[in-house]
Amino acid sequence: MSIEAVSRPSPHMTWTDEELVAKSIRGDAESFNELVLRWERPIYALAYRTIGREEDARDVCQETFLRAFRALPGFRGQAKFSSWLYRIALNLCRDWIRRERRTPVVQPPEDVDLLELAAASEPSESIEDLVARQDLSRVVERAMALLPEEQRTAIVLKEFHGLTFQEIADLVGCPLSTIKTRLYQGLTVLRRELAKNPTTKGTML
Amino acid sequence: MTEMLCGYTDRDETIVAFLYDELDAGRRRDFNAHLLTCTVCRDEVAGLRGVRTQLARWEPPSVISRQSSVASHSRQSWWRTIPAWAQVAAALLFFGVSAGVANLEIRYDQNGVSIRTGWSNGSRGPGGPGASDRSGVSSEVRSAKVGQGLNTAVGPAADAPWRSDLAALEQQLKAELRAAQTGAGAAQTVRAASSSDAETLRRVRVMLDESEKRQQRELALRVAEVVRDVNAQRQVDLRNIDHTLGIVRNDLGVEVMKQRQSLNLLYRASQRQ
Numbered sequence: 001m002s003i004e005a006v007s008r009p010s011p012h013m014t015w016t017d018e019e020l021v022a023k024s025i026r027g028d029a030e031s032f033n034e035l036v037l038r039w040e041r042p043i044y045a046l047a048y049r050t051i052g053r054e055e056d057a058r059d060v061c062q063e064t065f066l067r068a069f070r071a072l073p074g075f076r077g078q079a080k081f082s083s084w085l086y087r088i089a090l091n092l093c094r095d096w097i098r099r100e101r102r103t104p105v106v107q108p109p110e111d112v113d114l115l116e117l118a119a120a121s122e123p124s125e126s127i128e129d130l131v132a133r134q135d136l137s138r139v140v141e142r143a144m145a146l147l148p149e150e151q152r153t154a155i156v157l158k159e160f161h162g163l164t165f166q167e168i169a170d171l172v173g174c175p176l177s178t179i180k181t182r183l184y185q186g187l188t189v190l191r192r193e194l195a196k197n198p199t200t201k202g203t204m205l
Numbered sequence: 206m207t208e209m210l211c212g213y214t215d216r217d218e219t220i221v222a223f224l225y226d227e228l229d230a231g232r233r234r235d236f237n238a239h240l241l242t243c244t245v246c247r248d249e250v251a252g253l254r255g256v257r258t259q260l261a262r263w264e265p266p267s268v269i270s271r272q273s274s275v276a277s278h279s280r281q282s283w284w285r286t287i288p289a290w291a292q293v294a295a296a297l298l299f300f301g302v303s304a305g306v307a308n309l310e311i312r313y314d315q316n317g318v319s320i321r322t323g324w325s326n327g328s329r330g331p332g333g334p335g336a337s338d339r340s341g342v343s344s345e346v347r348s349a350k351v352g353q354g355l356n357t358a359v360g361p362a363a364d365a366p367w368r369s370d371l372a373a374l375e376q377q378l379k380a381e382l383r384a385a386q387t388g389a390g391a392a393q394t395v396r397a398a399s400s401s402d403a404e405t406l407r408r409v410r411v412m413l414d415e416s417e418k419r420q421q422r423e424l425a426l427r428v429a430e431v432v433r434d435v436n437a438q439r440q441v442d443l444r445n446i447d448h449t450l451g452i453v454r455n456d457l458g459v460e461v462m463k464q465r466q467s468l469n470l471l472y473r474a475s476q477r478q
Contacts, residue, residue, distance in 0.1 A: 048265040057265075131469065133262065140263040158225060159260050165227055180218040187221070190256045 017081040024072055032072070036065050039082065042161060043089050049156045050093040052145055060096060064089040079170070086161070087171055090153065097149055135199055143193040151186030154179055211245045220246065224253055375406065 013034065015023075023031035043064050048057035067088050075084060144152055153172065157163045165183075169176045213219065213236075222228045223236050240247050 045265045049263070054266050131466075133264075136259070136262045137264050140259050144263065155260070159257065165222070165225075177218060180221045183225075184217040184221045187224075187253050187256050190260070191252050194256060194259055 018077060021072065021075060021077070021081050024069075025075070032069060035081070039085055040065070042082075043085060045160060046086065046089055046156060047093055049144070049160060050090070050149075050153060051096050052141065056096060060089060060092045063092055067092075083167065083171060086157070086163075090171065093153075094149070139194065139197050139199050140190075143190050143197075146193060147186050147189055151182045151189070154182040155186045155190075158183060211243050213239055213243070213246065216246070220250060220253065223250065224257070 015031075015034070017035065017038070020031040020035050024035065040061060044057055044061040047060040047064075048054060051057060051060065064085060068085055071088075075081070079087075144155070147155070150172075154168055157168045157171065158165075163171070165176055165179050169179045172179070219228065219232065219236055223233065228236065240250065
């Protein structure tokens, strides 16, 4: 399964997730393909930000869709398809963290591949700006890696996936106030850590 | 760092909800009023907003999937893997076979490209058709012109050689008729023979006309096929050239980027020293 943002025209594109799920259950493989195309990037991003390893995030993403496909006949629409998918992915991330018994690993800067770096650049962006952007991204990544898994997950779901407090609470199975507290604590730690780094210090109050 | 000097109720949760715009209108209004008077909370909200700004810069690695490019290569049609020279040779072979089937004669002069087809008349002498060989009707019955831009307009040329052959045949038949008229036969018989020969001549003309029309249709079809195949091959070659140029451009871009990166590193290293 490839991890890429795909924007090809498809007759399935205008259907809702729930319609595609219903068609998939009836055996329409193309509908499930459309669901994968629609959600593989967010799921990969969630996995990467939670566990911090590119290859493992890809594995988690693939396993998420594999499990979703197998469990699809049992999906009765109690929750949104995306929430159901997030739950599967988060459980897999937790399993990975427990199995590895370590905090997320931030990949060293030496891993930067010039080809990928070039591909990630904006058309009008100079190489200096691009390197600076990558540096900033790594600083934030390192700070996030310091957070406990619960706080990191809450921040990732809120900040990058736009879930409401209630949706996060439902997803991870804890009270609303706990989610808010985790967010507050996580953001506070990040604020302290980012203030220490010269790259981000100037923008922190 | 912010010290805890504020006793606002549910302060931490309220700050988070305020930050993410999930406070109801009443509580939002209250907290906004509180922020006007509490520097501790105001600083903290500003600081956490700064964290959110930094978080927005955290991007997962850009996954330009190598799998996708591999997949797209494997999806290429079988003919894309055939070398260009073989594709050109196949096109020429097809053109040759088509020309052979249609017995094409292609000339290129100041009038453009001229294509002629039909049964060949190899015995035609330099004096023109019918000058030395009167034994049969010229079988070169029609011609077609293909103008610039592969225009496939087809039509008989005004000076088609078969017309002079036909005129010669007509003259020969008339001469024979005249000879018969001066012979010993009865006048009635001569009139009957004349009528019969005229009918034969008319039938020959009808047959030749039909043959010409049939061949025109066949030639138009074959020329259209050849033109279509040549165009298809041209499109394929253009795509191949585009693809190759794209690869060359990418390679150049990466080389330039590597050099810029090296220069940047050298520059930074020199700045540190």
